Amino acid sequence: MHIARAYCVEADRVVDIYQARALFFALDEPRRRFQFLCSDDACRAANATRVTGVNYDKLVEDERDRVVVKPHVRMNQETPHSTDCEWLVRERAFEVLDSSAAEPERRGRAPGYRHLKFSDLVDVFSPDCVTTSATHSEGTESSGAASLSQKASEVKYDAGLQRRQSANSTRADFLDTVVSVYELLEADERREAVLRIGRGPKLPYSRAFCRVEHYFSARGDRIFHGGVRVRLHGPNFAVRFFDRVAAPNQGRAGEALDVSLYLKRETVLEHWNGKFLIAQLSEAVKPGHYAHCYFFGGIQPHRAPSHRLIVVVESLDYLAFTVRRRVGGDG
Ligand SMILES: [Zn+2]
Numbered sequence: 001m002h003i004a005r006a007y008c009v010e011a012d013r014v015v016d017i018y019q020a021r022a023l024f025f026a027l028d029e030p031r032r033r034f035q036f037l038c039s040d041d042a043c044r045a046a047n048a049t050r051v052t053g054v055n056y057d058k059l060v061e062d063e064r065d066r067v068v069v070k071p072h073v074r075m076n077q078e079t080p081h082s083t084d085c086e087w088l089v090r091e092r093a094f095e096v097l098d099s100s101a102a103e104p105e106r107r108g109r110a111p112g113y114r115h116l117k118f119s120d121l122v123d124v125f126s127p128d129c130v131t132t133s134a135t136h137s138e139g140t141e142s143s144g145a146a147s148l149s150q151k152a153s154e155v156k157y158d159a160g161l162q163r164r165q166s167a168n169s170t171r172a173d174f175l176d177t178v179v180s181v182y183e184l185l186e187a188d189e190r191r192e193a194v195l196r197i198g199r200g201p202k203l204p205y206s207r208a209f210c211r212v213e214h215y216f217s218a219r220g221d222r223i224f225h226g227g228v229r230v231r232l233h234g235p236n237f238a239v240r241f242f243d244r245v246a247a248p249n250q251g252r253a254g255e256a257l258d259v260s261l262y263l264k265r266e267t268v269l270e271h272w273n274g275k276f277l278i279a280q281l282s283e284a285v286k287p288g289h290y291a292h293c294y295f296f297g298g299i300q301p302h303r304a305p306s307h308r309l310i311v312v313v314e315s316l317d318y319l320a321f322t323v324r325r326r327v328g329g330d331g
Contacts, residue, residue, distance in 0.1 A: 001091050002119040003073040004170075006036040006051045007044055014039045017071040018176055018273070021056040025276040033057055036073065043085035050076040059276075059283045062327045070180040094119045113193070115184040123169040124196045125178045125208075125223070127296055127318060176320040178223065179294050182209050183322065197221040197296075212259060213243040215299050225294040228321075230284040235265040237281045239293060245309060247301070259299060261311040261319075271316040284323045294320045 005016045011023055011034070024031060034056075038049035055071040062068075075081075081088050112118050172178050178195065182205055185193055190206040197208055200221045210218045212226040227242045244256035263281065268274045284291040297313035313319050 001075050001087055002094075002117060003039075003051055003075060003087050005039040006053065006073045007039050008053075009035040009037060016177075017053060017056050017073055018174055020053055021071055022273040022276050024057050025279050031057070038081060038085060038087070040082070040085045040087065043082040046082050047079055049081050049085070050079045052076050059280050060289065060323045060325050063324050068183060068322075068324075070184060072180075091119065113184070113189045114186055116181065116189075119170075120181065120184075121170065121193055122172045122178050122181050122195065124171040125175070125198070125296070126171050126173045127198055127221075127314075173317065175223070175294060175296055175318050179320045179322070181205070182223075197223070209294075211243060212241050212299075213245055213256075215245055215259075216248055221296070223294055223296050224299075225292060228284075228291050228293040230281055230291050232282075232285050233262075237263040237265070237268075237285075239263065239281075239291075241293065245299065247299075247309060255307075257307055257309050259309045259311060261293075261295075268316065273316065277316065277319075277321075280321055280323055284321065289323055289325050291324075292322045294322075 005014050006020070007013070008015050008020055008023070011020075015023065020034060020036075024034065034053060036051045036053050038044045038047075038051055040049075043049050052074045053071075054074050055069055058071070112120075181193075182190065185205055187206070190209070191204050193205045194202040195205050195208040196202045198221055203222075208223060210222040210224055212224045215224055218224075228239050229242065231238045231240075238260060239262070240258060240260040243259070245259050246256045263277075265278060268277050271277070281291075283289055295311055295313050296318040297311060299309050300312055302308040302310050
């Protein structure tokens with residue numbers, strides 16, 4: 001059963017797994033994992049329904065057999081949900097869709113992709129409905145003394161998500177959510193599953209996500225990505241893509257240029273997810289780790305006549321990294 005949000009006991013509010021992760025990394029070490037209950041008020045009141053937060057406390061994904069477990073909320077088999085619980089209602093709606101409304105050739109097929117259920121798919125990425133930008137904090141110092149519920153109030157809370165999440169579509173405005181789906185889809189499934197970015201057309205995931213080297217030839221809104229090297233520059237982070245990009249009006253014709261982005265620690269820490277990002281990037285710097293960067297934004301010439309390009313995003317909500325470490329035999 002797909003559960004998109006849970007009530008976090010320590011924060012005393014309903015959060016999605018990425019908000020839980022941001023709150024977790026906002027804690028001082030040693031951090032204790034959170035307790036989660038069902039987000040549905042009635043279900044929680046009647047059964048004290050426990051659910052489990054998975055991998056929200058991880059910075060690095062261990063890659064075993066190329067299957068990665070993304071942060072998510074999971075049902076706890078010991079505590080059943082009420083029949084009217086929002087997640088059971090949604091699950092039933094999906095079952096109906098799967099059995100009746102689906103195209104004939106899809107009927108009778110296993111309900112989902114290899115690592116993802118149909119109900120876990122994000123259909124729409126709505127970058128323009130962001131409620132809080134990277135510059136949202138107004139001098140609020142996130143001192144260690146602030147209680148978790150105070151910190152929770154600083155974390156972006158998109159009440160709209162709940163309203164818009166129906167059996168017909170699942171929207172997200174936080175890039176990490178869509179990236180998780182993309183990474184869980186196999187190559188053939190990415191050609192089949194579709195995503196709409198903003199008001200753009202529906203595109204297969206395989207086209208909605210585009211390698212950074214194709215930036216200047218891609219049309220319309222896309223999510224660009226590529227492997228990166230992360231380096232520390234004092235307290236800040238320099239992120240450079242491995243792929244070089246041939247910009248139409250830069251340098252000599254056809255010359256491929258470096259693409260990078262520079263993340264100032266101070267600025268990142270102003271964002272609701274900032275402490276997680278800093279912790280994640282600090283891991284990416286370590287030997288034996290490699291990182292992949294996704295962004296929804298633009299590429300511009302660097303101010304200095306340096307023949308370099310820089311990535312510009314409107315909000316850190318539109319920037320996501322995955323950090324991996326290969327484990328086990330390198331057969
Ligand atoms: Zn429930």
